[in-house]
Amino acid sequence: KGFMKTPDPVAATTFFKRAADCYQQAGEVRLERLYRIESANCNRLCGAWATAANDYTRAAELMMVSDDYDESNLRKEASLLHKKAAASWTEVNEKGKAAASQVAAALVLYDGDSTAKLNQESLIAIEEAVEAHVPDPLNPYARYRQPGHSAFLDPDTAETIENFSSATKELAQEHLVNR
Numbered sequence: 786k787g788f789m790k791t792p793d794p795v796a797a798t799t800f801f802k803r804a805a806d807c808y809q810q811a812g813e814v815r816l817e818r819l820y821r822i823e824s825a826n827c828n829r830l831c832g833a834w835a836t837a838a839n840d841y842t843r844a845a846e847l848m849m850v851s852d853d854y855d856e857s858n859l860r861k862e863a864s865l866l867h868k869k870a871a872a873s874w875t876e877v878n879e880k881g882k883a884a885a886s887q888v889a890a891a892l893v894l895y896d897g898d899s900t901a902k903l904n905q906e907s908l909i910a911i912e913e914a915v916e917a918h919v920p921d922p923l924n925p926y927a928r929y930r931q932p933g934h935s936a937f938l939d940p941d942t943a944e945t946i947e948n949f950s951s952a953t954k955e956l957a958q959e960h961l962v963n964r
Contacts, residue, residue, distance in 0.1 A: 798827035818847035838873035920957035
């Protein structure tokens with residue numbers, strides 16, 4: 786709590802960040818991850834989006850070396866943290882960093898086994914990551930999308946990847962990652 790006896794996310798994020806840094810020095814991966822997540826959540830409440838994104842990314846990296854989850858849940862949680870980082874980067878209009886976080890979220894889901902076929906969840910995440918870089922209305926390969934649908938096309942309208950409105954094209958060009 787802060788000076789006025791109400792919850793103060795600005796003060797809390799500082800203490801959570803310091804605790805996470807101390808646990809990092811001590812080599813306590815699980816506790817560092819938990820405090821990074823709390824720091825990120827408080828930063829989102831304050832509107833410190835870039836700091837929140839960095840904390841979510843670090844927490845996702847720590848999740849992948851964690852031993853307190855089973856493999857499938859570990860990958861899903863890490864992917865969720867990367868997606869939260871992407872959402873935070875989007876809030877500060879960092880399209881490139883948001884798209885990179887989407888790619889990280891997709892790659893975490895892929896378990897790297899020797900099968901030639903991706904599982905459905907990994908495939909959807911990878912297609913979302915591709916669309917984060919190049920929106921489907923501007924992507925000449927969008928017609929090869931397998932599951933899911935484009936975030937730029939309303940499924941309740943007659944618009945398709947081959948037939949989209951000029952407004953949709955303008956919106957897609959605003960979201961194109963060009964660096």
